[in-house]
Amino acid sequence: MTITNTESGTRVDEIAEGIFRICTPVPPNPALPGGFTFNQFLVVDDEPLLFHTGAKRTFPLVRQAVAHVLGDVARLRWVSFSHFEADECGALAEWLEAAPLAQGACSAVGAMVSANDASPRPVRGLAEGEEIALGKKRVRWLDAPHLPHNWECGYLFESTTRTLLCGDLFTHGGWELPPITDSDVLGPAEAMRKAMPSSVAIDRNARAILEKLAATAPRTLALMHGSSYRGDGAALLRALADALGV
Ligand SMILES: [Fe+2]
Numbered sequence: 625m626t627i628t629n630t631e632s633g634t635r636v637d638e639i640a641e642g643i644f645r646i647c648t649p650v651p652p653n654p655a656l657p658g659g660f661t662f663n664q665f666l667v668v669d670d671e672p673l674l675f676h677t678g679a680k681r682t683f684p685l686v687r688q689a690v691a692h693v694l695g696d697v698a699r700l701r702w703v704s705f706s707h708f709e710a711d712e713c714g715a716l717a718e719w720l721e722a723a724p725l726a727q728g729a730c731s732a733v734g735a736m737v738s739a740n741d742a743s744p745r746p747v748r749g750l751a752e753g754e755e756i757a758l759g760k761k762r763v764r765w766l767d768a769p770h771l772p773h774n775w776e777c778g779y780l781f782e783s784t785t786r787t788l789l790c791g792d793l794f795t796h797g798g799w800e801l802p803p804i805t806d807s808d809v810l811g812p813a814e815a816m817r818k819a820m821p822s823s824v825a826i827d828r829n830a831r832a833i834l835e836k837l838a839a840t841a842p843r844t845l846a847l848m849h850g851s852s853y854r855g856d857g858a859a860l861l862r863a864l865a866d867a868l869g870v
Pocket residue numbers: 707709712773792
């Protein structure tokens with residue numbers, strides 16, 4: 625673990641081989657009494673990929689962390705994200721300026737509806753199951769509309785480490801959390817969902833989408849908010865479907 629910014633507490637941890645979690649904690653406040661975390665994931669290979677840009681206001685912190693791992697942020701080749709919200713892709717334009725050879729990548733719907741309008745260069749719209757070879761590592765796009773929110777939502781699965789970059793799924797509070805855990809993340813996530821019930825869409829296709837994600841048999845779930853999870857990811861995704869009652 626390395627703290628890359630002492631003022632914010634932004635830190636970098638390798639959670640799977642060549643996959644780095646960049647975490648900026650948010651101390652307890654009236655809106656989030658238990659505190660919170662914003663995590664981006666950097667997949668290092670010949671063509672490094674960043675999943676989630678962070679919001680514009682945190683761009684300097686994330687940039688500092690990416691530079692710590694890559695040496696030069698201009699090495700980035702892909703800037704990808706789950707859906708169109710400030711924490712997922714607010715700093716897309718800043719990243720594409722800092723990394724002139726990088727390309728944005730999200731779902732085909734996301735590119736069509738929002739991302740191309742927010743990007744200085746065309747964004748690659750990924751179809752269901754489409755893969756990007758990063759070198760030794762490969763990422764596969766998996767559409768997940770409305771799970772937990774937004775039409776254009778989707779995730780990336782890195783097959784060599786069996787890591788599912790699963791965005792807002794299993795979002796849980798806390799700001800002094802281990803980077804990765806093998807203990808329960810569904811319980812804390814359900815507690816937060818029940819406190820903010822409108823944050824998750826209970827879509828009629830949610831069970832089928834969670835089954836599709838479970839079929840990747842992930843060993844690591846890389847969570848955007850909270851600790852990442854190491855263990856039987858498929859079982860946890862099916863348990864989420866049960867908890868949602870879908
Ligand atoms: Fe979100």
